[in-house]
Amino acid sequence: MGKIKKLLVANRGEIALRIMRTAREMNIATVAVFSEADRKSPHVRFADEAICIGPPPSSQSYLDADKIIAVCKQVRADAIHPGYGFLSENAAFARKVKEAGLIFIGPPEEAIDVMGSKLAAKNIAAEQNVPLVPGTQSAITDIEEAKQKADEIGYPILIKASAGGGGKGMRIVDNESEFEEQMARATSEAQSAFGDGSVFIEKYILSPRHIEIQILGDQQGNVVYLFERECSIQRRHQKVIEEAPSSILTPEVRKAMGECAVTLAKACGYYNAGTVEFIVDENLKFYFLEMNTRLQVEHPVTEQITGLDLVRLQIEIAEGKPLSVRQEDLKILGHSMEVRVYAEDPKNNFLPDIGKLMTYQKPQGPGVRVDDGFEEGMEVPIYYDPMLAKLITTASTRNEAIDRMIRAIEEFRIIGVETTLPFCKYVMEHPNFKDGNFDTNFIKNHFTPEQLGGKFNEAEAKIAAWLAVKIFMGKEKTTANNTTSSSNKSSKWKNRLHQ
Numbered sequence: 001m002g003k004i005k006k007l008l009v010a011n012r013g014e015i016a017l018r019i020m021r022t023a024r025e026m027n028i029a030t031v032a033v034f035s036e037a038d039r040k041s042p043h044v045r046f047a048d049e050a051i052c053i054g055p056p057p058s059s060q061s062y063l064d065a066d067k068i069i070a071v072c073k074q075v076r077a078d079a080i081h082p083g084y085g086f087l088s089e090n091a092a093f094a095r096k097v098k099e100a101g102l103i104f105i106g107p108p109e110e111a112i113d114v115m116g117s118k119l120a121a122k123n124i125a126a127e128q129n130v131p132l133v134p135g136t137q138s139a140i141t142d143i144e145e146a147k148q149k150a151d152e153i154g155y156p157i158l159i160k161a162s163a164g165g166g167g168k169g170m171r172i173v174d175n176e177s178e179f180e181e182q183m184a185r186a187t188s189e190a191q192s193a194f195g196d197g198s199v200f201i202e203k204y205i206l207s208p209r210h211i212e213i214q215i216l217g218d219q220q221g222n223v224v225y226l227f228e229r230e231c232s233i234q235r236r237h238q239k240v241i242e243e244a245p246s247s248i249l250t251p252e253v254r255k256a257m258g259e260c261a262v263t264l265a266k267a268c269g270y271y272n273a274g275t276v277e278f279i280v281d282e283n284l285k286f287y288f289l290e291m292n293t294r295l296q297v298e299h300p301v302t303e304q305i306t307g308l309d310l311v312r313l314q315i316e317i318a319e320g321k322p323l324s325v326r327q328e329d330l331k332i333l334g335h336s337m338e339v340r341v342y343a344e345d346p347k348n349n350f351l352p353d354i355g356k357l358m359t360y361q362k363p364q365g366p367g368v369r370v371d372d373g374f375e376e377g378m379e380v381p382i383y384y385d386p387m388l389a390k391l392i393t394t395a396s397t398r399n400e401a402i403d404r405m406i407r408a409i410e411e412f413r414i415i416g417v418e419t420t421l422p423f424c425k426y427v428m429e430h431p432n433f434k435d436g437n438f439d440t441n442f443i444k445n446h447f448t449p450e451q452l453g454g455k456f457n458e459a460e461a462k463i464a465a466w467l468a469v470k471i472f473m474g475k476e477k478t479t480a481n482n483t484t485s486s487s488n489k490s491s492k493w494k495n496r497l498h499q
């Protein structure tokens with residue numbers, strides 16, 4: 001162990017930039033790796049050194065473990081931060097990093113291994129008396145037996161891939177007649193998507209809230225919990241809006257969940273940052289879902305309400321330092337909201353969109369934080385996750401954080417791709433969201449694409465008019481050689497104006 005002097009960030013976009021910012025504050029030199037699609041990205045420019053590691057597809061760049069480790073040695077960096085996604089939950093990668101004599105900024109590989117399997121994780125949770133969603137605790141091998149179990153649990157049930165993640169590998173089964181067919185599909189999908197066909201069943205909780213606990217552990221065996229984040233506003237079982245603290249937890253339930261998370265972390269010899277995910281029902285009963293063994297996308301809301309820099313703590317832990325925070329010193333300071341700004345069209349089933357960011361102007365002002373990896377003029381590449389930015393607002397109360405978010409969303413100008421911003425504003429203004437009266441079915445219960453139609457605010461209309469003029473002038477200049485691209489753009493504007 002020992003002090004890290006040079007850090008390679010094995011990731012891209014907003015999270016690469018976010019990690020490097022903390023490294024710089026700690027006087028640690030930074031190395032970016034990038035694919036050919038990201039040559040002009042801000043994370044590449046920000047780094048002290050940047051190395052191209054291959055073509056755009058992640059399998060040939062950001063997922064090429066050997067290449068990344070070779071680059072790390074070549075530039076004499078002493079540690080690798082994997083961010084989230086890509087290699088962050090790959091135990092074999094963590095092992096290789098260590099075998100190369102480098103520091104992996106994350107948990108021990110044994111813990112990644114165990115928690116990477118939802119089934120293994122459930123078994124540890126059961127041993128530790130952490131409550132589980134009713135279901136099977138081993139992979140299904142016998143269909144008849146599984147059907148019987150499903151009957152006992154009661155429909156609807158959920159078939160889940162043990163190796164699943166990112167909202168993928170889940171199938172809802174409403175009644176027995178669909179069981180066999182769905183089981184066959186789930187197994188083959190799990191095999192092709194995750195290379196592991198193991199599936200299990202869980203009761204499908206009808207009105208759940210997704211609430212997760214952030215934990216931090218050091219290599220000396222100390223573990224603390226940094227309270228909860230609620231991430232119930234989801235599409236395709238993936239989070240779009242997160243907040244801390246949750247609007248429904250009582251101090252007692254918060255403490256009970258936090259202590260369960262700490263117990264679980266200790267049971268698998270965990271250190272570094274991790275998240276224990278739970279589902280909470282109407283009676284505030286909570287059930288363990290899974291553990292994510294990495295820094296989470298939504299970690300900023302926890303930073304905002306605790307005043308801590310999670311990346312700094314991750315680096316210190318990886319250096320072998322004992323935790324500098326004690327449970328009894330931790331306090332919730334205010335309320336923080338995060339919306340994920342995805343290049344997706346909420347009016348069209350959240351279909352990913354690509355294009356050029358013709359206008360990209362971020363909101364500013366009190367209590368606003370934007371974590372992003374894009375700039376005006378950049379193209380949104382098709383190869384990666386379509387998240388453009390995370391917009392985070394913090395205030396002393398939940399209502400103020402919501403008002404601030406609405407203001408910040410109105411200030412955020414993105415033209416060139418469709419984004420989730422209008423949807424997020426809709427949620428912020430919804431009485432059920434404001435009242436804390438919602439669950440993971442919010443979109444299904446309260447949202448239709450029409451709700452975003454017609455609501456055109458004046459500021460947006462002005463920009464539209466301005467852009468129309470700009471496009472018109474551009475068209476005048478380019479008519480001779482290229483009319484198609486500019487006329488496409490203006491037709492997009494027409495669409496917008498008539499919504």
Ligand code: ADP
Nearest residue numbers: 084085086164165166167239292296297298385
């Ligand atoms: P968080 O729980 O931190 O919000 P997400 O579930 O949104 O994380 O996933 C974080 C990132 O990791 C996303 O880019 C997501 O697409 C990716 N990801 C997580 N698990 C998987 C998986 N098993 N397969 C593919 N991508 C995954």
Ligand code: ADP
Nearest residue numbers: 164165166167168202203204205210237289440
């Ligand atoms: P992933 O690895 O894809 O993140 P999770 O097990 O964390 O998988 O589940 C993702 C989301 O799916 C949860 O946040 C929740 O909305 C939904 N979900 C998972 N399990 C259940 C369940 N048993 N009942 C109802 N919803 C569930």
Ligand code: MG
Nearest residue numbers: 166277289290
């Ligand atoms: Mg999850």
